[in-house]
Amino acid sequence: MRKKVYLDYSATTPMKKEVLDEMLPFFNVQFGNPSSIHSFGRDNKTAVAKAREQIAKTINAASDEIFFTAGGSESDNWAIKGVAYALKEKGKHIITSKIEHHAVLHTCQYLEKEGFEVTYLNVDAYGLISLEELKAAIRPDTILITIMFANNEIGTVEPVKEIAAMAKAHGITFHTDAVQAYGNLPIDVKELGIDLMSISAHKVYGPKGIGALYVKKGTKLHPLIHGGAQEKKRRAGTENVPGIVGFGKAAEMAFEDLEGHMESLISKRDRLIQELKERIPFMHLNGHPTKRLPGNVNICIQFIEGEALLLSLDMVGIASSSGSACTSGSLDPSHVLMAIGLTHEVAHGSLRITIGDFTTDEDIDYVIQQLPPIVDRLRQMSPLFEKVKGGN
Ligand SMILES: Cc1ncc(COP(=O)(O)O)c(C=O)c1O
Structure with missing residues (x-):
C-alpha cells in the first residue's frame, strides 16, 4: 500500500x-x-x-x-x-x-x-x-x-x-x-x-x-x-x-503535557526547515523564525507552481497545503503572503506543511526524501529557472 x-x-x-x-x-x-x-x-x-x-x-x-x-x-x-x-x-x-x-x-x-x-x-x-x-x-x-x-x-x-x-x-x-x-x-x-x-x-x-x-x-x-x-x-x-x-x-x-507537545513539534519543525534549506536552492521560510507556531512550516520555493507541487506531493502520499485551508482551491494569491510583501510569482510557489501529534520522525524523513527531487523535476519545466541557472 x-x-x-x-x-x-x-x-x-x-x-x-x-x-x-x-x-x-x-x-x-x-x-x-x-x-x-x-x-x-x-x-x-x-x-x-x-x-x-x-x-x-x-x-x-x-x-x-x-x-x-x-x-x-x-x-x-x-x-x-x-x-x-x-x-x-x-x-x-x-x-x-x-x-x-x-x-x-x-x-x-x-x-x-x-x-x-x-x-x-x-x-x-x-x-x-x-x-x-x-x-x-x-x-x-x-x-x-x-x-x-x-x-x-x-x-x-x-x-x-x-x-x-x-x-x-x-x-x-x-x-x-x-x-x-x-x-x-x-x-x-x-x-x-x-x-x-x-x-x-x-x-x-x-x-x-x-x-x-x-x-x-x-x-x-x-x-x-x-x-x-x-x-x-x-x-x-x-x-x-x-x-x-x-x-x-x-x-x-x-493541555496534559503542553510543553512536551510543543518541544516535540518544534524539534521536528526546525529539523524539516533546516534539511529542506540545505537541499533546495531558492527556497525561503515565510513567517518569523522563532515567534511561530510549533507545528508550522511555510516555505516559498521559487520558479515553481504551488498547485503542481501540492499535486506531486499528493501523488507520493503527502498531504499538505498551498496556503490556508480556505484559500487553497482558489487561484488568488494568499492575502497573508501578499501582506508580508511577496510578489505574486513567489507567493504562488508557497507550501504549508503543518505537523501535529501523530507526525513521526519517519514522516519528516519521508518529506526530506521526497520533496527535493519533486522540486527539481518541476523546475526542469520552468523556463524562468532555466534562465536563472544559465545566469541570463
Ligand atoms: C485562524 C483561524 N480562525 C478561524 C478559523 C475557522 O475555524 P472553524 O473551521 O472552526 O470555523 C480557522 C480555520 O482554519 C483558522 O485557522
Whole structure:
C-alpha cells in the first residue's frame, strides 16, 4: 500500500480515540436535551457543564466565561459583530490586521457596509503587526481591536499581551482569534488581558462543528443567534452535546503535557526547515523564525507552481497545503503572503506543511526524501529557472 503522510494539521486534526470514545454514548444512549428537566436532560446538562469546566481550566478562565458555538468562524463573527452592535453608540471604529482569517476579515468588511469604519493594520516581512502603528490607529471612537493570536498560514505569533495592554489603556475591547494557537501555545487569558477569544475543537484533535468563545465577565456583547435560553440566553440553539463533550475531552488532553507537545513539534519543525534549506536552492521560510507556531512550516520555493507541487506531493502520499485551508482551491494569491510583501510569482510557489501529534520522525524523513527531487523535476519545466541557472 502507498505510504500516506498527513501534514495539514492546521486545516484540521484527526480526532483522538479517547475523544471519540467519550462522545459516542451521547449520540444514542445519553441523548437527552440538556434543557429538559427529566433525568435524560439533567445528565446531559451535567456533561455540558463538565466540558465547560475542562475548557475554562486550560486558559485560566471561569467556566461561566466559556460559551459554546459551532466553531471558530462563528466565534469570530459573534465577537466582532457582538461588540460592534453592543457599543455602536460609543463609537464605530474597529482595528484589525491585514493577515486575519477570512472569518474576521469578511466580518469586518460586512460591518463596513453597515457604517462601521475599519483600520486594517500592515504587518512586517515576518507577519508581525507594529505596536506603534496600532497606537497611531487608535481613535476616540475605537471600540474593538481584533488581532489574531497566531496566523494560520505562516504561523507567526502576534504580541498579544502588548496589544491587550494597549487596548485596556484606551478602554477598548480586545478580541483575539486563537483558533491556531489554542492547544499549541500556553494561553492564560487573565495574565494576557484578553476580553474575548475564539477557539475551535477540530484543530485540537476534537470534533468539527464545535467551538467556543471566551467572554470575560462584564464584556458588552450582543447575541448573534436568537431563540432559546441556552448559553445563559447569549447563544440560542439546542447544544451539540456530543461535540461539546468531545471538545472538553480534547481540550483536557491537549493541555496534559503542553510543553512536551510543543518541544516535540518544534524539534521536528526546525529539523524539516533546516534539511529542506540545505537541499533546495531558492527556497525561503515565510513567517518569523522563532515567534511561530510549533507545528508550522511555510516555505516559498521559487520558479515553481504551488498547485503542481501540492499535486506531486499528493501523488507520493503527502498531504499538505498551498496556503490556508480556505484559500487553497482558489487561484488568488494568499492575502497573508501578499501582506508580508511577496510578489505574486513567489507567493504562488508557497507550501504549508503543518505537523501535529501523530507526525513521526519517519514522516519528516519521508518529506526530506521526497520533496527535493519533486522540486527539481518541476523546475526542469520552468523556463524562468532555466534562465536563472544559465545566469541570463
Ligand atoms: C485562524 C483561524 N480562525 C478561524 C478559523 C475557522 O475555524 P472553524 O473551521 O472552526 O470555523 C480557522 C480555520 O482554519 C483558522 O485557522
